[in-house]
Amino acid sequence: MKRLPRQFSTRNLVRFLALTFAVSIFPAQADTALTTKLPGFNAELKKTSVSGLSSGAFMTSQLYVVFSDIMVGAGIVAGGPYLCAKSWAGNSLLENATTTCMNPLTPSVGPNTPHLVELTKALAASGDIDPVENLKDDHLYIFSGKSDKTVTTTVVDQTEAYFEALGIPASSIQYNKSVDAGHALITDENDDTDCSETKEPYVNDCDFEQSTVILNQIYGSLNPPTDTLSSEIMAFDQSEFIDADNTSMSDTGYVYAPAVCKTHRSCPVHVVLHGCEQGAAVIDPSNKYYAQTGYNQVAEANDIIMLYPQVQPSDEAPVNPKGCWDFWGYSSPDSVDPDFFTRNAPQLRAIRKMIERLAQPVETMSLTTTTE
């Protein structure tokens, strides 16, 4: 019997399957929402923060560490440390991302934290990322579900170890691994998936609102979430911030700005990053991640702007069939040494530009378009 080449039959097939968890492919959908230019809201740039789930959590670590000059904290739900895909030299970035950084065989072959800390310091010293000293007075929230077999607690433990090694005091890190949750962002909505399960759209009911806990940990002593919103969630043209060919980012992003942040106050920005198979291109029209995870209600009560950048599936270059954020280099498909982790990385660059736009002065024209 003719055998397939070994490389095909095991290693590369494994990479793909492990990465995608299952074998279904979601076609990229066209952005159909009416979009407008992202306005300036005179946001308070130096009080920016970020949170995300899964690939969005890995991207959270990246955005947070790379642009630490403007960050005050982060929320990492089921995600590994910055540069995790560079853990072991004998594995390709994709192999590390799909094994070491998700469900390693034993803790000793999980994320190589001492090495990642050294790499981070070297990048800071060379000016490719902001100085790591910026992180020391920040506040972090980290979460790992006890029933999460996708990104296991073994990996998330190293996220805590990594940030402590970079100088964030243990007292400034809230790490919750006591909930019997699957691989998901947590809500207090009965209609969401049962807590311990892992299934689309990866938003589980575990009887607490994780978005509230994350923002409280980062900003401290916040008001309780409101029941109503003073403004509408705005779809904006994300494509104007994308200046590379293979980002896999959608043409449309979303932002929620409480009415007071559009005119009267300089509000901080919190960036929310969805996980694989969670972008609007995949789960619309439910608007699950950017409208039903409780972030906007906390934003309303505390004058915070919520920014929801979007990435979508792509079956061709770049190969990103599940619409994940890039933490192993797919956005530079032709490069042996792809840059997905410095201030020049295509996706990080784009999100930074969105944050800077929000920090620009309020313009009358943009206000007219957003309050409709």
Next chain:
Amino acid sequence: MNQPVNELIDPSLQDAVEHWSDYAKDSLQTAEVVLRLYTPVKDSLQITQQVLESVQENDWTPSATLPDAATFSGIVSELSDIQVAALKRMSDDFNRYLDTSVEAGKLFGETLKTDGDPQQQLAAWLETSLKVTKAYQDDFSQQLSDLGAIESAYKAWWQKSLESLLG
């Protein structure tokens, strides 16, 4: 005699054929994506570059003195942990195949008892076959994923061991 062909085919059989057709289309699409991810030259270059960088950073020159017993013990202990974990995953994979086979047997058994005309019986058989095929495919995907984790673990262990022996 002018009855359209569609009306001669039972709707359940049409559905079953359609489900197989969708499955075949999805599988083909998946195979195409897998092929696009197959970049052996790039991966080899990437690994070579990473290993060279690691060698430079860690100064992998043989030490004049032998490593102490604790170092050897640590290396062996980690290898032992990896082997136990690998065995457990492979055993879990095998048990999953067994469970799927038992379940498949039951499903086919029930399908054989299906009443109705031959077309409906064929439709039921096709639907069951598809269900069983997908179940085996899920098991196979999990097994490949576990094999990937095992391979990755041994490579990481090798690097760690070298670093502790030469570092």
